[in-house]
Amino acid sequence: MLDDLIAAVGADHVVAGDDPSVADLCADEALGVPAGTPSYVVWPGDRDEVAAVVRAARAAGVSLTARGAGTGLSGAATPDDGAVLVAFARMDRILEIDPVDAVAVVQPGVSLADLDAAAGEHGLTYPVHPGETTASLGGTVATNAGGMRAVRYGVTRSHVLGLEAVLADGAVVRTGGKLVKVSSGYDLTQLLVGSEGTLALVTEVTVRLHPRLPVRRTVLAPFPDADALIAAVGRVVSSGLEPAVCEYLDGPTMRAVCAAADLSLGLPEDLVDADHLLVELAGRRQERVDEDAEELADVLGAAGARDVFDLPTGSARRLVEAREKAFWAVKAAGADEIVDLVVPRSSMAAFLSRARAAGDAHGSRVLGCGHAGDGNVHLAVFQPDPGLLEKTLHDVFAAGTALGGAVSGEHGVGRAKAHALAEFGDPVGLDVVRRLRAALDPDGVLNPGCALR
Amino acid sequence: MLDDLIAAVGADHVVAGDDPSVADLCADEALGVPAGTPSYVVWPGDRDEVAAVVRAARAAGVSLTARGAGTGLSGAATPDDGAVLVAFARMDRILEIDPVDAVAVVQPGVSLADLDAAAGEHGLTYPVHPGETTASLGGTVATNAGGMRAVRYGVTRSHVLGLEAVLADGAVVRTGGKLVKVSSGYDLTQLLVGSEGTLALVTEVTVRLHPRLPVRRTVLAPFPDADALIAAVGRVVSSGLEPAVCEYLDGPTMRAVCAAADLSLGLPEDLVDADHLLVELAGRRQERVDEDAEELADVLGAAGARDVFDLPTGSARRLVEAREKAFWAVKAAGADEIVDLVVPRSSMAAFLSRARAAGDAHGSRVLGCGHAGDGNVHLAVFQPDPGLLEKTLHDVFAAGTALGGAVSGEHGVGRAKAHALAEFGDPVGLDVVRRLRAALDPDGVLNPGCALR
Numbered sequence: 001m002l003d004d005l006i007a008a009v010g011a012d013h014v015v016a017g018d019d020p021s022v023a024d025l026c027a028d029e030a031l032g033v034p035a036g037t038p039s040y041v042v043w044p045g046d047r048d049e050v051a052a053v054v055r056a057a058r059a060a061g062v063s064l065t066a067r068g069a070g071t072g073l074s075g076a077a078t079p080d081d082g083a084v085l086v087a088f089a090r091m092d093r094i095l096e097i098d099p100v101d102a103v104a105v106v107q108p109g110v111s112l113a114d115l116d117a118a119a120g121e122h123g124l125t126y127p128v129h130p131g132e133t134t135a136s137l138g139g140t141v142a143t144n145a146g147g148m149r150a151v152r153y154g155v156t157r158s159h160v161l162g163l164e165a166v167l168a169d170g171a172v173v174r175t176g177g178k179l180v181k182v183s184s185g186y187d188l189t190q191l192l193v194g195s196e197g198t199l200a201l202v203t204e205v206t207v208r209l210h211p212r213l214p215v216r217r218t219v220l221a222p223f224p225d226a227d228a229l230i231a232a233v234g235r236v237v238s239s240g241l242e243p244a245v246c247e248y249l250d251g252p253t254m255r256a257v258c259a260a261a262d263l264s265l266g267l268p269e270d271l272v273d274a275d276h277l278l279v280e281l282a283g284r285r286q287e288r289v290d291e292d293a294e295e296l297a298d299v300l301g302a303a304g305a306r307d308v309f310d311l312p313t314g315s316a317r318r319l320v321e322a323r324e325k326a327f328w329a330v331k332a333a334g335a336d337e338i339v340d341l342v343v344p345r346s347s348m349a350a351f352l353s354r355a356r357a358a359g360d361a362h363g364s365r366v367l368g369c370g371h372a373g374d375g376n377v378h379l380a381v382f383q384p385d386p387g388l389l390e391k392t393l394h395d396v397f398a399a400g401t402a403l404g405g406a407v408s409g410e411h412g413v414g415r416a417k418a419h420a421l422a423e424f425g426d427p428v429g430l431d432v433v434r435r436l437r438a439a440l441d442p443d444g445v446l447n448p449g450c451a452l453r
Numbered sequence: 454m455l456d457d458l459i460a461a462v463g464a465d466h467v468v469a470g471d472d473p474s475v476a477d478l479c480a481d482e483a484l485g486v487p488a489g490t491p492s493y494v495v496w497p498g499d500r501d502e503v504a505a506v507v508r509a510a511r512a513a514g515v516s517l518t519a520r521g522a523g524t525g526l527s528g529a530a531t532p533d534d535g536a537v538l539v540a541f542a543r544m545d546r547i548l549e550i551d552p553v554d555a556v557a558v559v560q561p562g563v564s565l566a567d568l569d570a571a572a573g574e575h576g577l578t579y580p581v582h583p584g585e586t587t588a589s590l591g592g593t594v595a596t597n598a599g600g601m602r603a604v605r606y607g608v609t610r611s612h613v614l615g616l617e618a619v620l621a622d623g624a625v626v627r628t629g630g631k632l633v634k635v636s637s638g639y640d641l642t643q644l645l646v647g648s649e650g651t652l653a654l655v656t657e658v659t660v661r662l663h664p665r666l667p668v669r670r671t672v673l674a675p676f677p678d679a680d681a682l683i684a685a686v687g688r689v690v691s692s693g694l695e696p697a698v699c700e701y702l703d704g705p706t707m708r709a710v711c712a713a714a715d716l717s718l719g720l721p722e723d724l725v726d727a728d729h730l731l732v733e734l735a736g737r738r739q740e741r742v743d744e745d746a747e748e749l750a751d752v753l754g755a756a757g758a759r760d761v762f763d764l765p766t767g768s769a770r771r772l773v774e775a776r777e778k779a780f781w782a783v784k785a786a787g788a789d790e791i792v793d794l795v796v797p798r799s800s801m802a803a804f805l806s807r808a809r810a811a812g813d814a815h816g817s818r819v820l821g822c823g824h825a826g827d828g829n830v831h832l833a834v835f836q837p838d839p840g841l842l843e844k845t846l847h848d849v850f851a852a853g854t855a856l857g858g859a860v861s862g863e864h865g866v867g868r869a870k871a872h873a874l875a876e877f878g879d880p881v882g883l884d885v886v887r888r889l890r891a892a893l894d895p896d897g898v899l900n901p902g903c904a905l906r
Contacts, residue, residue, distance in 0.1 A: 100687045100799040101828075123691070144636040155634045157643070158611070173881040177857045178797035180827050181608045183597040183647050184859040185866050185874055185904055186886050190610070190643035194636050211693035234553045238576070240664035240737050284693050288741060344631035346553040374633050375554075404630045406637040413638050421638055428626040432893065433639050439892035440885065451638055 004056030005042055005084070013043040017085065025067060025087060026079060029327075030416045031337050033075030038065070038085040045090050047164060047172060047203040054201065054445075055170040057084045063445045066197040068108060068136030072143055073327065073338065074414025076196040080449045086201060088138050094118050095204070102209045103161060103178045108138025108202050115207075124209040127153040130410065131324040137205045144194035146410030148245045148324060151237075151373030152282075155410065157193045159207045165192055165200035168441035178206060191436075196412055197447040199440050213282040216244070217293040218316030220265070221305035222274035226250070226368075229275045230349040232303035233372045236279060237345070239299055241292050245280035246373035247323055248348070253330070253369040253380070260329035261322035265315060274306060277372065280320060326369055330380035335367075336389050337381045339417075341400035342409030345375040351403055355379055358395035362388045366396075376409030397424050413451040422453040457509030458495055458537070466496040470538065478520060478540060479532060482780070483869045484790050486528030491518070491538040498543050500617060500625060500656040507654065507898075508623040510537045516898045519650040521561060521589030525596055526780065526791065527867025529649040533902045539654060541591050547571050548657070555662045556614060556631045561591025561655050568660075577662040580606040583863065584777040590658045597647035599863030601698045601777060604690075604826030605735075608863065610646045612660045618645055618653035621894035631659060644889075649865055650900040652893050666735040669697070670746040671769030673718070674758035675727030679703070679821075682728045683802040685756035686825045689732060690798070692752055694745050698733035699826035700776055701801070706783070706822040706833070713782035714775035718768060724759060730825065733773060779822055783833035788820075789842055790834045792870075794853035795862030798828040804853050808832055811848035815841045819849075829862030850877050866904040875906040 005014050015022050017038035027035035039062060044050045057064050065079040067087045079085040092109035099122040106115055113133040116126045128140060130147035139145070141163070146155040153159075162176030175188040192200055223229035229248060236243060249257065251273030258265065279296060283289040297308040311319065322329070327338060343351045352368050355377070359366035364383035370376050379396065383389040397407055401424040407417050422430065433452060437444075458467050468475050470491035480488035492515060497503045510517045518532040520540045532538040545562035552575040559568055566586040569579045581593060583600035592598070594616070599608040606612075615629030628641040645653055676682035682701060689696060702710065704726030711718065732749060736742040750761040764772065775782070780791060796804045805821050808830075812819035817836035823829050832849065836842040850860055854877040860870050875883065886905060890897075 098799075099691065101797045102691060103797075144634075144640070146634050146636070150634055154611075155636075157634075157640065158607075167881070167885070171881045171884075173885060174879045175882060177859065179795050179857075179859055179862070180798070181597075181599050181603055181610075181829060181862050182795055182859045183599070183608075183863050183865045184795075184861045184870075185647075185878065185883075186652075186889065187597070187610065187643060187647050188882055188885060190640060191889075194638075194640050199639075211691055213693070238552065238555060238664055240666070342632050342635055342637075344554045344556075345633070346551075376634060404632075406630065406632055406635045408637045409632070409634055410636050412636045417637075425638065426627045428620070428624045429628060429641055430638075431624075432620070432626060432641060435892040436639065436644075436889055439888040 001056055001060035001062060005040055005053060008052030008056055009042050009044050009049045015041045017041055025070065025085060028070045028072040028075060028077040030073050030075035030414060033078050033415045036079040037081050038079040038083050041085045041087055043087050043090045047166065050201055050203050051166045051170045051172060053084065053086055054166050058168065058443060058445050063448050065447050066138065066201050068139030069111060069134050071132040071135040072139055072414065073411040074416040076143060076412050076414035076450050077139065078415055088136060097122055098178065099124060101178045103206055104209055105204065105206045106137050107204060108136060110137050111135065112140065119209045120212060123212050125212040126207060126209055128156050128159055131327055138202050141193055141202050141205055142196050143412035146371065146376065148247060148371060150371060151246045152242055152244045153210060157190065160189055160193050160205060161208055162206035163189050163192055163202055164204035165202045167200050168446050173200065176206065180208060196414060196451050198437060198451055199446060213284060215286050215289045216280055216282045217289050218280045218311045218320065219293060219296060220309045220311055221277045221300045222271040222307060223277060223305055226275045226352050227349040228304040229277050232277060232300055232305065234346060235299050235303050237373055241281065241296055243279045243373060244282035245278065245320060247278040248372035249276045249278065249323065249369040250367060253326060253367045256329045256333050257322045257326050260325065260332060261318055263318050263322055271306060278319065278323065330367065334382060335380040336383050337393060338378060339393065339396060340376060340378045340409050340411045341405050341407060342374065342376045343400050343403045343405035347403040348372065348375055348377055351377055351400055351405065354399035355396045358392055358399060362392040364388060364392040374409060415449055418451055418453040454509055454513035454515060458493055458506060461505030461509055462495050462497050462502045468494045470494055478523065478538060481523045481525040481528060481530040483526050483528035483867060486531050486868045489532040490534050491532040491536045494538045494540055496540050496543045500619065503654055503656050504619045504623045504625060506537065506539055507619050511621065511896060511898050516901050518900050519591065519595065519654050521592030522564060522587050524585040524588045525592055525867065526864040527869045529596060529865050529867035529903050530592065531868055541589060550575055551631065552577060554631045556659055557662055558657065558659045559590050561589060561658060563590050564588065565593065572662045573665060576665050578665040579660060580663055581609050581612055584780055591655050594646055594655050594658055595649050596865035599824065599829065601700060601824060603824060604699045605695055605697045606663060610643060613642055613646050613658060614661055615659035616642050616645055616655055617657035618655045620653050621899050626653065629659065633661060649867060649904050651890060651904055652899065666737060668739050668742045669733055669735045670742050671733045671764045671773065672746060672749060673762045673764055674730045674753045675724040675760060676730060676758055679728045679805050680802040681757040682730050685730060685753055685758065687799060688752050688756050690826055694734065694749055696732050696826060697735035698731065698773060700731040701825035702729045702731065702776065702822040703820060706779060706820045709782045709786050710775045710779050713778065713785060714771055716771050716775055727759060731772065731776065783820060787835060788833035789836050790846060791831060792846065792849060793829060793831045793862050793864045794858050794860060795827065795829045796853050796856045796858035800856040801825065801828055801830055804830060804856050804858065807852035808849045811845055811852060815845040817841060817845040827862060868902055871904055871906040
């Protein structure tokens with residue numbers, strides 16, 4: 001296979017998987033998924049090289065795992081031992097920003113930050129904004145990444161209009177295009193988004209862009225408890241105010257986030273440990289955003305907020321950024337696992353309560369924050385004992401799915417949650433997934449350890 | 454099979470397919486797809502009855518076609534001769550309007566109009582609004598219906614959060630839920646949306662709702678030519694004004710639409726035959742919508758509009774409704790076929806020009822209107838000679854797909870455009886579709902004549 005890989009991408013772009021220089025590439029950021037040792041790491045330079053790599057690995061009966069920036073939180077980019085790790089760092093060109101159609105065409109190795117900056121030169125934005133903007137477009141497509149702005153703009157899935165991808169047999173498929181809607185047979189774009197490298201390796205992504213909104217206002221509202229806060233979220237969403245950010249942070253998470261960012265909001269001490277709702281409004285005109293901020297304060301006050309703080313621009317920006325980095329704050333604080341179940345928005349309070357009870361039952365500490373507008377709850381679980389950690393997580397997944405939720409809202413299944421999906425997913429749906437996967441990858445070479453168990 | 458069908462749904466709900474009482478059910482509104490003669494028409498009352506019907510037909514080796522309201526324009530609900538036609542008229546209950554999560558759960562036979570009215574009681578709306586609001590939810594899911602408001606809200610695909618569906622083997626799959634985002638394995642919801650009854654029969658639909666916007670303003674702008682109009686559409690979309698409707702009508706279509714609605718807009722005679730852009734703004738506050746209407750007029754004027762008419766509410770409503778019924782107007786005018794290709798928004802003018810040239814080359818008359826904000830061009834082709842009609846259509850599909858377009862933006866492939874998809878679709882993608890279909894329906898019992906050739 002080595003000869004074939006070298007023929008595919010050139011000797012400069014193949015490294016043995018046990019070479020110390022590639023150690024950092026052999027895992028993503030998932031806390032509970034150990035690094036693998038691939039047979040080789042390869043860096044293809046274009047689509048045809050990707051196809052040649054796929055054919056080479058398949059001919060040798062070796063599996064392939066795609067890797068973008070490695071910022072994933074579910075282990076989808078962590079190779080199995082012996083696999084070929086396909087790194088997309090060289091395929092990092094923005095091929096086109098088309099301001100007339102408001103779309104961008106990029107290679108999978110482009111980072112979110114670079115794409116958004118390039119869009120910004122045309123007054124546009126790519127609003128998919130998970131915490132880590134070094135994430136690659138290819139990786140965000142694979143996991144259907146979300147983030148804080150999904151409450152207004154939707155997730156990756158809402159933005160991907162077309163893909164070019166290499167299938168398990170090396171064939172190249174093109175789906176969609178610069179088309180904001182289409183109804184011409186099965187939507188293969190949507191099938192590939194979120195498939196975590198198990199159906200194809202994406203080699204080009206076409207996404208829609210949005211007009212950049214110049215004005216922002218941010219408010220922070222402490223609530224007496226999570227129930228009141230979650231009820232307020234429903235009112236904010238139904239108000240038509242269209243918040244750009246609508247985040248929940250419990251007291252301990254707020255403390256950790258502010259400490260990690262060295263940020264003092266000057267909140268009265270008795271409010272710091274409250275349940276906090278952080279809402280950002282964005283718009284085209286200052287006076288409208290100001291008017292909406294007043295309306296928002298009224299909505300939050302009527303819903304039982306203990307106070308509503310209008311954050312100065314600098315503090316607001318830093319708090320939003322620090323919230324985006326909450327994963328790093330809880331990781332630094334020693335969290336043993338993080339999960340991001342999604343539940344119906346109205347069930348968030350019940351879920352939080354049951355998740356904490358699950359933690360209590362097993363002696364685990366459970367902290368919560370999350371994209372409240374989306375019902376996407378991020379929990380940090382502190383429990384050094386592996387057995388107790390597993391029991392805690394089991395009960396958390398059971399609680400969330402019993403409320404009509406799913407095992408992940410945006411991090412994906414990967415290797416980290418394949419067992420949870422197998423236990424709590426719809427069994428008929430899982431069988432459908434198995435059949436689809438077998439139809440497109442009969443030899444099981446595309447990321448076989450990922451997403452299914 | 455008859456005994457099994459009767460056992461499944463009861464003798465009162467099975468009728469022979471050649472019974473005159475069911476003649477109206479044996480075709481949809483597609484102009485070029487003749488009615489079929491099913492073996493039986495059945496009306497299941499619930500999910501389990503649907504599953505029993507599927508098992509009965511499969512055991513007999515007979516295919517099944519689902520039918521909602523029959524308003525489709527691609528023949529996806531037209532049964533093949535001998536098939537079992539599964540009519541969803543009895544499964545027409547709105548199971549839940551959940552104002553807290555802003556979702557509705559409905560049976561597939563519910564009409565768009567009934568759902569929107571029920572949502573309206575909670576200050577919410579279901580904004581998917583193709584011309585025909587008697588369309589059923591199940592049918593709109595099958596075709597991924599769009600409509601005039603897609604430019605702001607997106608199409609059916611953007612709204613479906615979860616499904617319950619019966620697979621070809623009679624198993625019941627549940628996908629998604631009251632979850633505005635999810636990343637937990639392949640998105641089977643999105644795979645089923647737009648699959649036109651070829652992968653499963655949908656028995657329950659969960660959709661997201663939006664706050665109802667109380668204020669509307671509508672302007673009509675005639676342009677010197679389609680190029681200028683299409684360029685103006687790009688500016689409107691990038692302005693951030695977020696139009697609720699953004700429609701193109703050529704002069705003859707405008708005349709036909711106004712005549713069909715008995716509507717006089719009082720336009721100067723020299724402007725009636727211009728290319729018209731119809732834009733509706735909607736919002737929460739009158740003063741903002743008024744301000745936006747002024748900004749819109751400036752944008753349109755700067756883009757070369759010959760004039761900008763602020764339509765009185767009554768006329769605006771009637772014009773928008775008449776535009777929604779444009780299909781009926783051109784059908785009444787004797788159109789022989791209608792198509793709804795989608796192209797990149799910026800390519801609409803080029804496409805219109807090439808489509809008309811294709812008409813001229815074959816002696817066909819080609820009228821155009823369409824969802825300009827989406828690049829979705831609806832063409833009415835007048836050509837009584839079948840051979841010349843086929844040549845015209847071939848050249849129109851060739852022109853649209855050469856510009857990066859797809860054969861349908863919202864009507865679907867069905868039986869009417871299966872040949873066009875086969876000729877102009879991505880061949881690798883079509884092969885993927887074949888493999889997916891074979892994986893889920895190995896015996897080919899679900900609407901086999903539809904979407905693939």
